Amino acid sequence: MTTGGEAIRCPFDFSEALEFDPSLAALMSRESITRIRLPYGDADAWLVTGFEGVRQVTTDQRFSRAGITGSDYPRLTPEPIVSPESINVLDPPDSSRLRHLASQGFTQRHVDRMRRRIVRLADTLLDEMEELGPPADLTQHLSNPLPRQTIFDVLGIPQDDWPRMQQYVHQLLATGPDSRETAARAKAEMREYFAGLVEQRRRVPGTDLISAMAAAKDGEDVLDDQELAVMALTLVLSGQDTATCQISNIAYLLLTRPELMEHLRDRPETLTEVLNELLRVIPFRKGVGIPRVALEDVELDGVRIRAGDFVHVSYLTANRDPGRYPDPHSIDPERPSAPHMTFGWGGHRCIAVPLAMAELEVAVGRLVERFPGMRLAVPPQEVRWDTETIRRFPLELPVTW
Numbered sequence: 001m002t003t004g005g006e007a008i009r010c011p012f013d014f015s016e017a018l019e020f021d022p023s024l025a026a027l028m029s030r031e032s033i034t035r036i037r038l039p040y041g042d043a044d045a046w047l048v049t050g051f052e053g054v055r056q057v058t059t060d061q062r063f064s065r066a067g068i069t070g071s072d073y074p075r076l077t078p079e080p081i082v083s084p085e086s087i088n089v090l091d092p093p094d095s096s097r098l099r100h101l102a103s104q105g106f107t108q109r110h111v112d113r114m115r116r117r118i119v120r121l122a123d124t125l126l127d128e129m130e131e132l133g134p135p136a137d138l139t140q141h142l143s144n145p146l147p148r149q150t151i152f153d154v155l156g157i158p159q160d161d162w163p164r165m166q167q168y169v170h171q172l173l174a175t176g177p178d179s180r181e182t183a184a185r186a187k188a189e190m191r192e193y194f195a196g197l198v199e200q201r202r203r204v205p206g207t208d209l210i211s212a213m214a215a216a217k218d219g220e221d222v223l224d225d226q227e228l229a230v231m232a233l234t235l236v237l238s239g240q241d242t243a244t245c246q247i248s249n250i251a252y253l254l255l256t257r258p259e260l261m262e263h264l265r266d267r268p269e270t271l272t273e274v275l276n277e278l279l280r281v282i283p284f285r286k287g288v289g290i291p292r293v294a295l296e297d298v299e300l301d302g303v304r305i306r307a308g309d310f311v312h313v314s315y316l317t318a319n320r321d322p323g324r325y326p327d328p329h330s331i332d333p334e335r336p337s338a339p340h341m342t343f344g345w346g347g348h349r350c351i352a353v354p355l356a357m358a359e360l361e362v363a364v365g366r367l368v369e370r371f372p373g374m375r376l377a378v379p380p381q382e383v384r385w386d387t388e389t390i391r392r393f394p395l396e397l398p399v400t401w
Contacts, residue, residue: 005035006035007035007036007037007044008027008034008035008036008037009036009037010023010027010036010037010038010047010287011038011039012024012038012076012286012287012288013286013387014286015286015385015386015387015392016385017252017380017383017385018249018252018253018282018283018392019283020283020316020320020329021283021286021287021316024049024283024287024314024316024317027047027049027314027317028049028050028317028320028321030049031302032301032302032303033046033047033048033049033053033300033301033303034046034047034049035047036074036312037074038074038075038076038287038288038312039075039076040072040074040075040076040077040078041072041073041074041075041310042071042072043071043072043073043074043310044074044310045073045074045291045309045310045311045312046300046303046305046309046310046311046312047288047311047312047313047314048300048301048311048312048313048314049313049314049317049318049321050301050317050318050321050323051318051319051321051323051324051341052321052323053300053301053313053318054313054314054315054318054341054345055318055345055346056300057292057300057311057313058313058344058345058346058347058348059345059346059347060298061091061092061295062294062295062296062298063292063293063294063295063298063311064091064292064293064294064295065088065089065090065091065095065290065292065348066089066090066091066094067091067292067293067295068089068290068291068292068293068310069084069089070084071293073291073293073310074291074310074312075290075291076286076287076288076390077173077174077179077183077390078176078177078178078179078180078183079172079179079180079183079184079187081172081173081183081237081290082234082290083187083191083230083233083234085226085227085230086230086233086234087099087102087230087231087234087348087351088234088290088348089290091347092347095347095348096347097218097221098223098227098231099347099351100218101213101216101217101218101221101222101223102213102216102223102231102351103351104212104213104215104216105209105212105213105216106351106352106354106355110209110212111354111355111358113207114150114154114209114355114358115358115362117150117153117154118146118150118358118359118362118363119362119366121145121146121149121150121153122142122146122362122363122366123366125141125142125145125146126141126142126366126367126370126371128141129141129142130370130371134377134399134400134401135377135398135399135400136398136399136400137396137397137398137399138248138251138397138398138399139248139393139394139395139396139397140396142247142251142363142367143244143247143248143251143363143393143397144244146243146247146359146363147239147243147244147247147359148162148166148244149162150239150243150355150359151235151236151239151243151355152165152236154208154209154355155197155208155209155210155232155235155236156197156201156206156208156209156210156211157197161193165190165193165236167186168186168187168189168190169236169237170389171183171185171186172186172187172190172237173237173389173390173391174388174389176388187233190233190236191229191230191233194228194229194230194232194233195225195226195229197210197229197232198210198214198225198228198229198232199225201214202214202225209232209235210228210232213228213231214228235352238350238352239352239355239356242284242342242343242350242356243356243359243360244391244393245284245285245391245392245393246279246282246284246356246360246393247359247360247363247364248393248394248397249278249282249284249392249393249394250275250278250279250282250360250364251364251367251397252383252394252397253278253282253331254364254368255374255375255376255397255399256376256380257331260274260278260331260333261368261372261374263333264364264368265368265372268365268368268369270333271361271364271365272357272361273333273337274333275357275360275361275364276337276340277331277332277333277335278331279340279342279343279360280319280320280325280340280342281319281320281328281329281330281331282342282392283316283392284342284391284392284393285316285390285391285392286390286391286392287314287390288312288313288314289312289315291310291311291312292310292311292312292313293308293309293310293311294306294307294308294309294311295307315341315342315344315345318341318345319340319341319342324338325338343356371399371401373401374399374400374401375399375400375401376397376398376399376400377398377399377400378398383396383397383398384396
């Protein structure tokens with residue numbers, strides 16, 4: 001059994017298209033978990049890469065998210081993205097309670113209503129793109145506005161406030177060393193904004209998601225105003241972060257791998273299965289997310305993790321574990337269904353998965369149906385990619401049809 005050696009420095013700054021980060025691939029090939037040093041934070045961390053190891057860490061209550069609160073934990077951004085009260089840094093039973101109440105905003109009835117809104121938004125955006133004619137930037141016409149408008153719309157944020165919200169999101173996700181003060185201010189202003197919006201919805205409920213979560217009950221238990229405000233902030237961040245990246249990333253793969261586009265054109269009924277395979281293999285972010293801290297000594301993969309040690313998991317490497325997915329680096333639209341970890345796992349799996357999948361199914365489905373001959377308007381090597389945030393996605397996607 002080992003207690004680890006010198007930490008490996010991991011900037012996790014690889015940004016080349018959708019190629020897999022070679023440093024992550026190297027860490028996957030090691031026999032056990034590894035000590036790593038990230039750009040920010042005052043401590044090293046363990047990194048768990050295998051599917052079963054990630055499953056254990058994300059479901060074992062000896063590894064605590066709440067335990068990182070108040071610490072300068074190892075991370076990729078200067079300012080911690082999450083608020084201390086966020087569901088993302090709570091443990092059971094507190095996180096279980098919040099998840100149970102908030103998930104009532106994502107019942108099939110609510111998701112069906114959201115899907116109708118998403119279809120209207122997507123068709124409006126694609127109508128505008130078609131009317132302007134090719135060439136067009138798909139990120140400008142679909143990938144960026146659809147998730148942004150969807151989450152703002154379903155939360156009931158007035159349209160006049162959308163540009164300010166978008167600016168806050170960009171400031172929070174920046175990784176530059178001089179961005180910490182701006183990010184902290186953006187987070188505080190978002191908290192204040194949503195506190196006011198929650199108070200308003202308590203007085204005058206609507207058909208939006210904040211009103212639905214405000215009405216959620218478990219006996220006498222309800223979400224209080226602060227919990228609702230932080231939940232709305234979390235949904236704005238995660239709702240745009242994942243869906244914006246993934247619409248662009250999935251479109252890029254369909255445009256650069258004609259056999260995938262042809263498969264969806266010929267067999268549209270397989271859309272959800274193909275999307276899940278693409279979600280499994282796409283490295284939609286850099287490195288790692290929020291760590292956990294060991295509450296007691298734990299042995300994992302032959303390594304002794306000491307109480308107080310930080311532990312990061314990589315969903316990206318877990319999604320490519322050859323023990324779970326044969327030929328894991330290839331995209332196989334016929335791959336037998338097996339749950340992936342792109343939306344997280346265990347008690348911190350994203351509660352908004354039904355909304356995210358509805359967005360992806362509508363965006364990609366309508367795109368393939370309406371523009372079956374769409375193709376890149378530039379060579380793939382000329383596509384520009386984000387290098388300033390923790391995300392992986394094309395900044396522009398010039399297309400023609």
